[in-house]
Amino acid sequence: MKSRLLATTMIAAMATACTTTQESDMATAGIPQVEDYNPEIPAATSVFAELSPLYMHAPQFDQVSDADWQGIIEEAIAIESAEIEAIANNPNPPTMANTLVAMERSGQVFGRAYSAFSQIVSANINDTIAATDEDLAPKIAAKTDAIYLNPQLFARVKAIYDNRAAMAMTPEDAMLLETTYQDFVHRGAELGAAEQTELRQINERLSSLSSQISQLITQGQNGASIVVTDRDELVGLSEGQIAAAAAAATAAGQDGHYILSVSNTTSVPMLSQLENREVRERLFRSSINRNQTGETTTLPMIRETIALRNRRAQLFGEPSHANWQMYDRMVSDPAQAIKFMSDMVPALRATQEREAAVLQARLEADGHDFTLAPWDWEYYAALVRQERYALDNEEIKQYFVVENVLEDGVFYMAGQLYGLTFEKRSDIPTYHPDVSVYTVLHDGEPIALFYFDPMQRESKRGGAWMSNFIEQSHLLGLRPVVTNTQNIAPPAPGQPALATWDDVTTMFHEFGHALHGIFANQQYPSLSGTNSARDWVEFPSQFHENFAAVPEVLQRYARHNETGEVIPNELVEAINRAGKFNQGHSFGEVIAASLLDMEWHSLDPNVAAPTDVMAFEAAALDRIGLRSDLVPPRYHTPYFRHIVEHGYDAGYYAYTWTEMLHHDAYSYVEANGGMNREMGDRIVSTFLGQGHSKTYEQMFRDFTGRDPRVEPLLEARGLIPGDTEPTGAQSAQ
Template sequence: MKEVARMKSRLLATTTIIALAASACTTTMEDTDMATASGLPQTVEYDPEIPAATSIFAEASPLYMHAPQFDRVQDSEWQGIIEEAIAIQLAEVEAIANNPNPANMTNTLVAMERSGQVFSRAYSAFSQIVGANINDTIAAADEALAPQIAAMNDTIYLNPQLFQRVKAIYDNRAAMAMTPEDAMLLEVYYQNFVHRGALLGDEAQTELRDINERLSSLSTQISQRITTGQNQAAIVVDTREELSGLSDGQITSAAQLATERGHDGKYMIGVSNTSGVAMLSQLHDRDVRERLLMASLNRNQSGEAGTLDAIRETIALRNRRAQLFGEPTHANWQMYDRMVSDPQAAIKFMADMVPALRATQDREAAVLQARLEQDGHDFQLAAWDWPYYAEIVRQERYSLDNEEIKQYFEIDRVLEDGIFYMAGELYGLTFEKRSDIPVYHPDVSVYTVFHDGSPIALFYFDPMQRDSKRGGAWMSNFVEQSHLLGLRPVVTNTQNIAPPAPGEPRLATWDDVETMFHEFGHALHGIFADQQYPSLSGTNTARDWVEFPSQFHENFAALPEVLQRYARHHETGEVIPDELVQAINRAGRFNQGHGFGEIIAASLLDMEWHSIDPNQPAPTDIMGFEAAALERIGLRSDLVPPRYRTPYFRHIFEHGYDAGYYAYTWTEMLHHDAYSYVEENGGMTREMGDHIVATFLGQGHSKTYEQMFRDFTGRDPRVEPLLEARGLIPGETQPGGASGVL
């Protein structure tokens, strides 16, 4: 399970109306054809004046495939650039709304798809800098812009003239000749307008604007404080002896971090974006383990990085918004466009797994308790002990040494000899590294992507952790593909792999490797986009579908023919030994009570927060509500904390995954079932790759999600492959289900 956050989630549903820069490339649909198809021809000339942009984003970038000109913008200029772009976007949409001609696809929906190009060019670049290279100037600009963008969204969606034009087309849709993608575009627009308040009365719309503007400010505030809290949660360790269990390289890095932060002669260990910290599995000193985990779990609860007040207000405002719409919960309001649109169905999907998962946690806890007692200890297993003793048992049962395995995963080799090889065998892609494209940080690499020899995309790769980058991993677009606008995709993958000590190679853990394949699955979803309209292109899909292509591609990381290409010792070049590969495979279902338990706990915690009756007062005691919710969920959260606790649950307070974190488990079900189809039908072949692209990877949101899955597998999704993979029911390689526990 990996974090993914598409940067445009900050724009709420603005992607439905924001198009990207026009270009001479690729075929476009003629306006006359669209007008004829609509049956509502234009009747008068209409040529409104739109303010001209003055920044470098006024026109499409002159760089290859319109790559952003990061070297042409000073930090202090971003706010003014985007404020100007907002004004232009609003003028463009106002002109569409005031068109005196009868509404048709061309002069309304297609016009909206063409609008917002200046804004999209600027904000897509700025968003990546906010996430991956923030500083005080950028942070201040982000905070100032957030409410302005929210107000822009509302001005568009609550424009009565504009909605009446969309509604007129929607009401006349049965009489119109439309392509399937036209029909989907119309459906998405209409749903989004209604969802954003177009049918509310004037008084309710006024309140809604205030709510949305305030929520956007709170989201930015929470996000920045989570980043600050993660940096502040690093613990100081006085002696090298207390770091026993860590490698020499890790200890050197800890000393370097301490020096950088003013603690010369000491050591510092940082926390991750999640509750767990990888080094907990290595540290012999129990007191250091406790300090480290508690620093992670208790962050963001007070001080300058405290998020509780902002979260309290966010929940109350979300509930009030649901009340305005007459919805029983925020989850009902939020899930309107999902593959799973009923909150109770999402809750039941996860809750049905809890009894088996709780039993697995109890069994695993008993095994770990026995193992620590075997070493002569008499303490009770605690949350900070679980990863440590699980790693001991893992090594004893599977001969799996994570530090040894890490030596075979040099980051650039994983990318170029592993991921790119997989993409070539499946899809006919090749990659050429470039040195002429400006980047926002020296860590970033850029590649031209070729399909059967023809250039189709640009791919940016930013793998390393740094203080200026928020936690997690994500994919986003600098340029969205669109035949209407003649644009090819420019995509980026961002991760947080721990940096090496000075002079040491950049090595990845197995979890990092899986994340690289995961994020590249998102990139492929963008690279193979083949849509007319930008708002239906590539990854512009529902939360509980967008994670499917990414999780699906994780499966290829451990495929032997791929693994042997990239898993080579960074010093000797030796291919990873078979015994280590077998250990990785055997350990794949190991420790599910912890690995799956933390995900389900976080997913159900999200639904608890967003299933509150909006007619009741919102909780004021955030941590008290969380404790009661975890008790109701029924998992061993005392030993296995949720993957994210409420104060640093960035997904649901900034990334747009509120009432949507279940999507990771839902799409895990989809990908396990879909990959079983790959295994049953020839595996990693070009024929299979073409089928993947033709049925879902290249389809964006041009079809329903259910139809795309059926097009690929020929059936509806099944939950059994997920349960087998997670060790919750017996499978062919799992007699009695025993391999699912420690």
């Protein structure tokens, strides 16, 4: 995925705080302290009991075996639970310091342990880790409910909140109080006892379902690979890709054959290359039919998930799960998110129709008489792209060596904009040999650690993400330790690892998330860095994708893997010219998935949830009105991991909403000097380093001086009528 924030690490991120704040600075006015209070908290015994002795307190992955994690996390849960009970039962009157700040201090052991464990679950899972994750999921949900459904604790929070007008607070203090109170209400603190009991049961079951569905999606993706027996059927793939497919088959005990893998998304990159139509169809159908039958089916669990989410919305008296879920977003009204996307559907549908006609004409020009099918779209789009824009994706790929893209591209951009430099380390243990670690320095001063895990493997779930091992916090005096994870196709043995252009932009995207964590400058960890709303957190990441194509940056990292030649200007121009081509597919699959998400989560909770998942999906796609018969949604429901595990339920629209923000924000960069240190300092001071210390609207206005405009997005996507750029849609007319 182009995303950072794992749902599993969000829990840890909320709980990794500790330090002291002067009681008198934020005490509830006029209420004296009555007695010393030193509750006894169980002592931790695991390797996570104290901060790691490693540089910047990096996790000691080499000190933990797979079998250790269960006991480590259970002990950490018990410790945090005791800490919360101690806060709730404090006999002293509630103050910011002895309640909210104390909560920020709690959960340190859990935060350290679970942030490391959740990355292993996502990036290096095995049977032991999977079983542990499944067992722990409901226990962690119960721990969270024990916090937010604790009546004594909520009474303390509410007393402070009700007295806020009489209190002297910093803006970040005020934000902490506001968000904490909202979180308690959102999570059921004001429900009756019977409703809270049912809510606990629902949350525990949903957490178990999320863990199980996630594992099944990974298994389904691995199991959807197809075996090709004849090398001649692979015409169109490069020699390196064929060698990698042969190596994969050999590793699977099928020497002499070839294994083609599907991606986490519906579309598979090799569909744009394979000349053999039957192989394309096999690969496509294997991709879209995964997780629907057999041992890896997710359908019964998805039915139950939707029903439970609807019942939870009903408990809260909300008209839908989306209304309940979106309480803290930049867009808090589901109708606004739906309208934002639906307004683009007519123009996007027209683009799909025109592009489909272009592709149909192109296949007929080759002497074929079949009708364009979804497994044909990307193949003929690639031919048209190459003929029209002289753009050959496989040729371009030769200029993108993964290590060069990172160190000579991403790191160079970060240096020019922000004064960052990077030093590779060999003394930090990791959870897998593929992972590299770098010290991040700002104007020569160490400020963070950065982990990079780029290559696809069976033990890693699909997509791409950023997460935190250590949250920045002035409370703890801790600097950030962050990680970026991707799924770049591995090379054949002895060959360099090469990235597609999509991999390249994803690398810049995920590093944008990393920078959001690296430049965090908050007092409270729950407001730090990427701990922000779904429809804001993707803004800094998408914003940084723009710098991948800045000529000064591109010429640094785009060098041929054999000759070292800088990418020719004609190829760069081809990339730029082709930027608006094939929007019917690239944008259409995203909007279809985003509206499908909203269809699932805008259901009336007072009506029984659909029992036939695929029938509901088919009807929903028909209502959405795009050509999903030719351009399927980026994720079909059975493997739509974002909305069952990652917390993007009623939130997948965030990628398009923040795309609007980033296009508008980048237009400000272009109009005001481009990529330079002065601009970088402005970026950090207005939004990149602000976490959730301000409102999202205020941060955007602080940077651009205005509210966001949708026009730059429409222009970038070629959806503005009369746009004179060379788009696939217009050249088809």
